Amino acid sequence: MEIFDAFHLARLQFAFTVSFHIIFPAISIGMASFLAVLEWRWLLTGDVAYKDMFLFWSKIFAVGFGMGVVSGVVMAYEFGTNWSGFSRVAGNITGPLLTYEVLTAFFLEAGFLGVMLFGWQRVSPRAHFFATLMVAVGTLISTFWILASNSFMQTPQGFAIENGRIVPVDWMKVIFNPSFPFRLAHMTIAAFIVAGFIVAACGAWHLLQGRRDKPVKRSFSMALWILLFLTPIQIFVGDAHGLNTREYQPAKIAAIEGLWETEKGGTALNLVGLPDMSAEVTRYAIQIPHLGSLILTHSWDGEIRGLKEFPPEDRPYSPIVFWTFRVMAGLGMLMLLTALLGLLLRLRGRLYETRWYQGFVLCMGPSGIVALLAGWITTEVGRQPWTVYGVLRTADSVSPVSSQQVGVSLLIFVLVYFLVFGMGFYYMMKMMKRGPEEHVERRESRRHPVLRNRPLDALEGE
Template sequence: MPDLQAVFLARVQFAFTLGFHIVLPAFTIGLASYLMVLEGLWLRTRNQVYLDLFRYWVKAFSLSFAMGVVSGLVMSYQFGTNWSAFSDRTGPIVGPMMGYEVLTAFFLEAGFLGIMLFGMQKVGPVLHFMATCIVALGTLISAFWILSANSWMQTPAGYTLTPDGHFLPADWAAAIFNPSFFYRLPHMVLASYLCVAFFVGAVGAWHLLRDPANAASRTMFSMAMWMALLAAPVQIVVGDLHGLNTLHHQPAKIAALEGHWETGRGVPLILVGMPNMATETTDYALEIPYLGSLVLTHELNGEVKGLKDWKPEDRAYSPVVFWAFRIMVGLGFLMAALGVSGFVLRRRARLFTTPWLLRTMVAMAPAGFVALLAGWMVTEVGRQPYTVYGLLRTEHSASPIAAVGVATSLAAFVVVYLIVFGAGFVFLLRQMARPPAAGEPGPPPDLLTRTAGIAPGAVVQPLAGE
């Protein structure tokens, strides 16, 4: 019988390290594409502002990249330390996907990252731009494989199950392109773009409040508002499609995040409330009649299953999923509203001179990251009590380690992470507190060594979305 306290602590440890890790690859995925666009615009227009912004943000990219490497390695080790049973049973499927990610993304990025950071004067602008494009492509390939592996855990397909409970590949195409993959990959990539858009926009707004004439700050703020206008509404549509897919393949997760206990038709949309696992009710619920079925099934009288359709031991912890989902959706609509507001003010030639918009953008700097973390909380907590949905329970995936051992390593992680990554985030914010200057210098050759203790030739990309 597994030590349930040890399993819980192992889950907390994985959630803690994931929380630090996931914001870093999300930032690098979005920022790599942003850098590619900036350099492409500079090559096309020869406008010095684009090159200044490229050099300004590539320093932030190198720092977040290096921190992501460290946090990604820690995440990988935990599969062997705390989750060895999971690794043993799912290794024939999840292991090759992780390996493909290393072969197709890690090596690609590691080979061209040094050129991107330090090689413009050596290889010339065109080849340097190609290196930047390859690094950006590598981050997307990394997201492809990691999201494929994680999506397989959500909606397993293309496998056979041996009598002793081991998963073996039967159809690699079905396993890689499993039922939720095509919804979760764009959802994650768009989330990464929104993280960067609102962080870059906040930095631009911060400097515009102090120097409205700074050309680079105006450009980065303008580009961020265009991205918010375009990406946020698309993300809402993709999220809706993802929700329909989840309702079909993981109805228990939908019931938990919606706070519905009874199966019914024409169910209301619960705006706020407090799911109570003991009484099997959602207390203090504020509801809109029929809207739940309309949103979830696109039918006014569509059927939605309630949590009571599953045994208590097979239910996700609804309060966490319920509120994490509302935080994610609320921030998503707020980001879309800010993008539309920016467009209206742009048409009125007031984009850079409206204080409330600039201050709101500064306040929204972490919005993308908070929404991202909330979304992953919905995804991972909503899948419980399984690691492979419906097939492998979490308690049967953990290593046979005593609770005291897991608690000791968890405490060590908390202390080390707060010191190391706390210092890294402070350093990044200090860099962003300085406005981009005309003739912005590129990153110094020893930047990675000074900030993360990693030589440029040794850098590899973190596991995006792990």
């Protein structure tokens, strides 16, 4: 079967590894900034509850950061083993961008991470806060360079083709390509939302268990404020991103909408349906007239190009991106509902006593991760059949390897990833089940005068 050839197996392997990897940087990016806010509030108010929250969530951050580093290294090797064609043609662009990420971001994070986790008794409070800020800034710089590289693959500019290779002509255009600002904002906010729902779900769990101490209530409250602020902004940024995608990647938009014909005088929106690539039709579609034009062009009669205007070999696989986009958008609406309900209950003074709402927030805990993965799949599958959009095809990027080689390594990855990262997830969940403790500093200082803040300390006594 074609699906089991080296090309498709290599795509499946990279999709599998990047899907695991992207979860952990998203947690790290959002959690690092949350930690900076907590420590800033502790220094400003002297309220020890903020420090208790910091000590607890820094353990979650440490585990996520470690797993993100490990899973990211694997993908770097895959560029050489499975995608040597891409590395050979586009390496003059992607190589320096990823190097900048290591030099400016990873070294910054790694350099200050130890101080942030273990430096409470070794440096002054202000020096410790500076280290926390540097870790948070490092995660954002890392996001900048990774998104610059990925955005170049989506909307390349500032380059020339010499001897069959992509070479930079204008680095400012390479980095600040047309889709980069939208992707950077969309991904960064998504990471904050991922962390926000994790913190809110943890708080909801402990509220349901009857806890009403400051660290629990404040974690729950702060996370909901973050979500109330960021969710509407994310919807606005997503809309702007869609307009940009329609301009520079019109085939992706047509595939996302399951749109085959270019409709004159206004485009309907397919709410649901089953795109059929061979028959070139979206079956069982439920449509709302003109809504597609209103959303994607901001006009009543705006025109959106259908997939039939593109050669069959240049069309993204609509059945996947059609539904992953709707999963992302649907969860986005539920996130907004979650935040608005929280505001309503807060105004009524019922935020910490409404059990059905706390159960709802608990169920929404994984929604940020699911929406992130759905959006990432939409972005990457929608770029196909190109590795570098309009320049380098994915079929020309794969290494000359056999299906057996790729298949065996994929099987090993699946087994190892589920074992290693499954244990990591289990560990994080176990820590969150225990939750933050009040005045943990005074108790632990008697037991561990030096080695506090180790992730394993969170499970001591269980």
